[in-house]
Amino acid sequence: MEQHSFGTYMRHLREEQGMSINQLAASADISNSQISRIENGLRGVPKPVTIRKISDALGIPYAELMQRAGYLEDGAEAYMNEKGAVPDWANSRDKRDFKKMLEEDGELMFDGIPLNQEDKKRIKDVLTGLFWEAKQMNKHKPRRRPDPAE
Template sequence: MSETQFGMYLKKAREQKGMSVNHLAAASGISNAQISRIENGVRGIPKPETIRRLAEALGEDYGGMMEKAGHISEEHKQQIPEWATHKDKRDFKKMLEEDGEVMFDGIPLDKSDKQRIMDVLTGFFWEAKAMNKRKKPPASEKKE
C-alpha cells in the first residue's frame, strides 16, 4: 500500500468513527499536523509504534493496520506457527515495533535489505519460541 493509500485508509477509519483530526490527535498522543500529513500522503507510512497508537485510539485492529501499512505481509502472516499463543504474537509484534534506524557499518540499510533481515529474524524468533515450548525432561531423566 502506498503512502497515499494508507493515508486515505486512515482518514476513512477516522471519519467512520466520527472523529476529527484534533480528537484523534488527543486520543493517540500524535500531533494533528502529523496525522494530517499521514492522511494526505505527505508523511509516508508511519512506524509501527505510531500505528499502534492510532489503532488503539480508533479502536481498530493493530495487526490489520500494520498489514494495510505494509509492515506485515501475507507472507509474514503465514509464517506464524499454529501453536503460537496470543502472548507469543504480542511478543513478536513488540519486537517489530522497536523500529529504529537499521544500519550496517554506519550506512542505513534500504527497504530491501531491511525486509531480508526481518525475514531472517522472523524465522529465528519462531524457532526460538518453539524450542522454549518443548517439554524439558523430568529431573530423574537428567544426567548428572
C-alpha cells in the same frame, strides 16, 4: 502499499467513526499535524509505534493497520491474530513472548531496578517499533545469488 493509500485508508477509518483529526490526535497522543500529514500523503508511512497508537485510538486491530501500511505480507495478519501461534521448531524457552511479559502485572526488573507499568509500556512501544522496522528491512534485503564458480 503506497504512502498516500495508507493515509486515505486511515482517514476513512477516522471519519467512519465520526472522529475529528483533533479527537484522534488526542486519543492517540500524537499531534494533529502528524495525523493530517499522514492522511494527506505528505508524510511517509508511520512507524509501528505510531501505528499502534492509532490502532488503539481507533479500535482497529494493530495487525490490520500494519498490513495496510506494508509492514506485514499477506497472510501475516492471520498469524499475528492467532493466540499462541508459535513455529513448530520452537522449544519451551523460545515460546516466552516478551511483549506479553511486559503487558502482564508480574514484577519485571532491568539491571536490578523494578519496572513500573509506565516503564513497561515505553519499553514495549520501543521494542515493537524496532521489531517491525527490522522485519521491514529484512523483507527488502536483496538475496545473495549463489556464485556458479563456488
